Amino acid sequence: MNSFASQVKQELSEINNLKDKSLVRSELLGYLITSERNEFTTENQYNINRYGKLLNNVGENDYSIVVKGNKFTIKPKRKIEVSEEIQTEEQFQALMRGSFLAKGSITNPKSSYHLEIIFSNPSNAQLVLSLLKKYSFEFSIVERNYKSVIYISSGDEISRFLAFIGANKSMLNFEETRVLKEVGNNVNRIVNFETANLNKTISSAVKQIEDIKFIKSKKKFNMLSEGEQELAELRLANPEVNLTTLGELAAPKLTKSGVAHRMANITKLAKELRK
DSSP, rough: HHHHHHHHHHHHHHHOTTHHHHHHHHHHHHHTTSSSOOOOEOHHHHHHHHHHHHHTTTTOOOOOEETTTEEEEEESOOOOOOOOOOOOOOOHHHHHHHHHHHEEEEEETTTOOOOEEEESSHHHHHHHHHHHHHTTTEEEEEETEEEEEEEEHHHHHHHEEEEHHTTTTHHHHHHHHHHHHHHHHHHHHHHHHHHHHHHHHHHHHHHHHHHHHHHHTTTGGGGSSHHHHHHHHHHHHHHSHHHHHHHHHHHSSHHHHHHHHHHHHHHHHHHHHHH
């Protein structure tokens, strides 16, 4: 699991709401509906501790914890069943918090935007999907390896969902990373745009200079008007500037379209001389 996903789950695991039995049952139910197995496995100690606290809080303390490699597994001695009708927004927030802690993941926003929760039972996935829509969350669903996965890939939706399940610090970190990333993308777009324009300017200037030098080599420079000759000399002296700047160097100043018109005449003459 990437560091950002771990950060989110650690924050959720530290939420102090265990005095409210209704929210405890709702969160525990969120864990349980993601899997059809009667045990819970995670790589994070704080997550296994959270699940253990939820079980203890509802009187389900007959379980063992097995550590194998970097994985922790809680194995209850009997099937855990929770009966809790989800009626309030707080209860649904707790349910989604439990589901995300159990089988949720989120990509590092530095690379991409994607949050998902995996359900072993398609019916549970569809039920959660319908409840999410009531709160205007636009999750999609896909089947993967015989399991149902609900997911969102919108930065706005992910940010709102993190806040909804109580990961407020992670939401702020997500937004900060997102802003910095988008600013960086905008800067890159501007740089790429300016580079493309510069390349275009240089390419055009090279062609114009070739035409001017060719006309001079044929001793036909006097076939250009006085204004065109002046512009030609300016282009030879300023090969790096664009048409707008070239027009500002002229006396009197020329508009970009005026410069383009005179350059077109120079190009036309060079083309005729090459025949």
